[in-house]
Amino acid sequence: MFIDKGGLGVVIHNHAGEIIAALSDKIPQPPSVTCLEILAARRATIFVNEVGLHESILEGDSETIIKSFQKGDMFQSAYGHLLKDTMFYVNSLRRYGFSHNYRNGNSVADALAKKAIFSFDSTIWMEYVPPDINSFVLVDIPLS
Template structure:
């Protein structure tokens, strides 16, 4: 449809201030009676724009008013003015149902390593796979309630064939490490949910890692208290860095009360 435009500038005016008797009949009230002196369309839009939903409905109603005016000018059939508001509201609702507003995703909560309570110890473990070399690497770090490193290791092992097996072997090495250190208790924490669930439930019947779960459960003879927990990879960065580091080092490296300089930033990030 081609709409002829005026060749001279025209001043915007409010053409729908209310009913002929001076009372506003639209219940939602485009202009409330406490604002009786609005003379500019922009003032009306600013007022309604304070609420997004009202502004959307106002825009649809305004379009229906404009559309009806042009149909009348072109002597075409038009919507009765008494139905403009209800029709506009139905039109907007149908559009919103078909194209629902996408809710903004909540920002991901950063996962951070948490220290053990009191005088306890936490042992984090992780595995890294390097298939091209046919190897896997294990990283283990033991820390106290202040986040201080008591011991750490980085060890190469032959690649056992799956990531799950690497992770369960890392868990087994973590338990062995605590026994070697002569410590009586620890929380063992890794980032594999499969391994965590198997260890938590003592599932020795698991098809691929059940035998290793059984091995782990038979190790803690000298450990009086132990438990298993799970953390996302982001919170397991020290053990992961130790596992990655093993690729470039001797088959086994052990640190007591410190770690290598390249791993220190990951330790500090957890404090």
């Protein structure tokens, strides 16, 4: 079965690792995994602003993308416009940082992204995640 949709999953944690908000967003299938990872970072940054936060550490499991944000490179690449657009939202925060975590520390966002493909266009949860995602919360290793 060919799926022409992609999914984005975003989780916002507080400093204690508790969930503040979560998002599952269906999007058209991007041309590459790199593009999908950048779109996820962009949506996460927009979501942080929508929730009204002013400080954030953007975590992702793509080391290449996180390093691109940290170093400010790849802006001349095919996806440079998406990186620049993401940095526009990042720069609206008072304080921010970028952190690479491995996929096992990103399982909630990954599960929400997969859920998005077969769900409505966009769903937001405040202070919790849906019951079918709860088991992934216990597995995730929040940034401390």
